[in-house]
Amino acid sequence: MATSEMAALLFPFTALLLLRGSSVHSQGLQIGFYDSYCPDAEDIVRSTVEQYYDKDATIAPALLRLHFHDCFVQGCDASVLISGASSERSAPQNFGLRGFEVIDDAKSQLEAVCPGVVSCADILALAARDAVDLTGGPSWSVPLGRRDGRISLASGAKALPSPADPVSVQRQKFADQGLSDHDLVTLVGAHTIGQTDCQFFSYRLFNFTATGNADPTISQAFLPQLRALCPPGGDPGRRVALDKDSPGAFDVGFFKNVRDGNAVLESDQRLWSDAATQGAVQKYAGNVRGLLGLRFAYEFPKAMVRMSSVAVKTGGQGEVRRRCSRIN
Structure with missing residues (x-):
């Protein structure tokens, strides 16, 4: 058996058990946050990611990169998804970002069954986890409860690492x-x-x-x-x-x-x-x-889990966008 296959079989289950040890995490995020309000939320995101992955496997690293780029600019608040001439999305550092359509598709499905409940920031975090799992990597429980930010500025993208950085x-x-x-x-x-x-x-x-x-x-x-x-x-x-x-x-x-x-x-x-x-x-x-x-x-x-908890908005902060590409 190939080593990557062995790792995929042996370790995800162990990692999942270890990360389920506590249901409440720092910054107010919680595993199972949507269990009562939108119990199918994680399954909907997973099935959407799988659908796109089956058509184009390169969507997996694209979704992982999208989440990373979001979190490094004013925290994990889905600000990278907002469209606009001066938004993060337009910054040179975000050239080539892909996967917006996957997030939009999942959001549309979630709004149909649980309107105004699941944030775009949480969809990004879940999609990144599912992308890793689909490529043979580990899976883990994602602490949820992020709120979406209302500010998105291209100038903030300077915080992102560059391919030439020492x-x-x-x-x-x-x-x-x-x-x-x-x-x-x-x-x-x-x-x-x-x-x-x-x-x-x-x-x-x-x-x-x-x-x-x-x-x-x-x-x-x-x-x-x-x-x-x-x-x-x-x-x-x-x-x-x-x-x-x-x-x-x-x-x-x-x-x-x-x-x-x-x-x-x-x-x-x-x-x-x-x-x-x-x-x-x-x-x-x-x-x-x-x-x-x-x-x-x-x-x-x-x-x-540590990265996806960076400067998150929770509780009454931010909002839950109805469409991920624009504020309410």
Whole structure:
């Protein structure tokens, strides 16, 4: 049995049990929040994500990225979903965001059965969990009860990590959200199912040092593969998998790539050059438990719960939008 399949079979159940230990979480979120008011809410979101995933598996990393980008800008309040010329959604940092139609579809179904009850922010958190599960990763209980924000500004997207960020900048951006170095490495591990465009890393391939040389941290075996995918004058929008060995499978292949100099993005590869983040990468990639994916499958749900609790609005804060793309 493949290691990713073994991890998918063995660990999600254990992780789910551990994360069910407490029904109430910080920031006023609660597991089972909709059990009395909209008992089918999680099933509706899950079935909607499955429907789109069955047609296009790349929607899974898109939904995970959408949730991440939402939480890093003024908290997990679905502000990234709001349309407008100066909204977060229009910011350059959010170029290529996808999955809005999945959230809108789930919201439309929920409004039909439970009008004004389930927030767009909670739909994002649930869809991200379901996306990981569908790609063979762990599942977990999502604390719910987020309210939707009423403010969405493109200028706020500066808080998002960039593909060229050194570790020091990545560390600060995560710390600004109350997240640790360990959370940084664990959450970036979601790139195991991710994709990027040539334009975000091709600068590493040909003239990185301004003397015509490539980024020296790229392995010599991997460099020709990247150059073939993204040649000079090629399509800057060509999609490239961030995990060269097992794209589409939620496993620890990404961490082995970082260790071996096979990371596509500069920001990912730099995790190996910093002592603190290198240790976390090695923990996931370099031993028997890491190779089985069990440790990562245990840590990732915990990191996701922490991230999805960042600066949430609850109680009388914010609103529950009737349509996710605009405030009420």
